[in-house]
Amino acid sequence: MKSKKGQMRMMETMAILFVFFVLLLFGIIFYYQFQKSSIEDQRAQILSEKSIDISLRASFLPELICPGVPTKKDCIDITKMEIFSEKAQEEYLDYYYDILQSARITVEELYPPSSRSWVLYDQQKPNATRSINTPVPVSLFDPETEEHSFGVLKIEVYS
């Protein structure tokens, strides 16, 4: 009789422990899922801020600005851009990686209509999970013809 009562108590304790661990497991899963979505949101926000920072840096690079004093903003010199493209991707890759990080920066001439486009910097992340593309309208200056055209600076930042 005494042994049966003991067995019952043991069963009761086991059942309580089982329910406790099930609840704990639910709690952990819920917390994990919540943290995961929160981290994802944070990552998206960080990428978005990083993208704005890099886009700003790229569009204000003193190495690309058109000739003239005071400094002409939103104007890119085509010759400087072509020279910059080589330097930023070869000789000074480490330096510009600190500034532009994992990104692809291109310039397309839009008006007058042409098929001209340039890749200024291309350091894509091999296993990138997401990217943000920021187009910035710019004026393009060709020093050989001394003519201006209208273009777009596209900055794609990877994370």
Add this chain to the structure above:
Amino acid sequence: MRKKKGQISIGFHWIYILIAGAIILIFFVGIALKQKDVSEQSISATVIQSLESIFTGAGLAEQTINYIEIPELEIAFTCDLEGYSDYSVGSVKTETPFQPIFALERVKDNVLVTWTLEWMMPFKVDNYMFVMTPDIRYYLIYDTSSRPLASEIEAALPTEISENINFESLDISEYFGIIDKNDYKVRFVFLSDTAFVSSIPLELQGMADRDVTAMVLSGTLNGGTISFYRKDGSGWMLTGSSPLIGSFTDDNPNFYGAVFSEGKEQYDCNLRKAFKRLKISSEIYLERALQLEPASIPDCHGIFFPDYFTNSQTGLIARAEQCSEKIEVQCDLKPNVGDQIFENNRLLGTAGCFDIY
């Protein structure tokens, strides 16, 4: 016998409760402490992330002032002789390998004011950003010979800075009358050798040595030598000297860089970043000119080919490379190669040729 067993049982029962209680208490105290650490780290990370975006924006547009309200946390700025630089809040930091940021080593206030100026050599090289807070007091000390410099600086300081930052211009005769206004840090800017006083005003002698620093200008706002000092008891201790590099702008950013830097280490380190950029920009300008020159009108060849542009530009590249490693007297490139490039550009412009920059 039975009673004794019960007594032992009750005793163990309480010991068990105490141990279990202590474990539970330690567990929750541990979680609270960990949570506090995580929360502090999270605040630091948020501040750093926000500062990064603010500094990026502020550093891009020259002649701009930003008034930024932040949580009152200590921000440490590092830029050492090895070339490593960052700023940090608590244990969270972000590296600044290319952006010249001039600030005292530590700032702590709920407001940050940033001011950006461009360095021209003679073309735009980079933007310098100066960081200051309202609880740092800056004294400009002048004598008869340097009074015009003080007026020039006062006129150059944007209204937003003179209204929000404690800048006081004082004649050398007023130096010993300076009182302790309970500032976080005090910075003296002696505008000439003759305005420099080797002892600290009596009222400030009680401040911590690290909180009182000074710089002495020997020369003009566009060239000369800067000597950096730190309070050492009742006097000054020289911490280093650097050349003042000139600029093709009315407000020489290199001078203001010295004003807002803690000492030679930070000043030189930030200048080295700018020289690195000068080297790259100069190479781009030289290659551009070499590409454009053959297509230009014959009159331009006369200006271009005597080689003085090519020589001065290659000279600039070589010197900029050296100065990106070490700041020396020869790094003040404005009087020689800078002026020459400026003149070449002017000649090319008047002859109807392409602009160098």
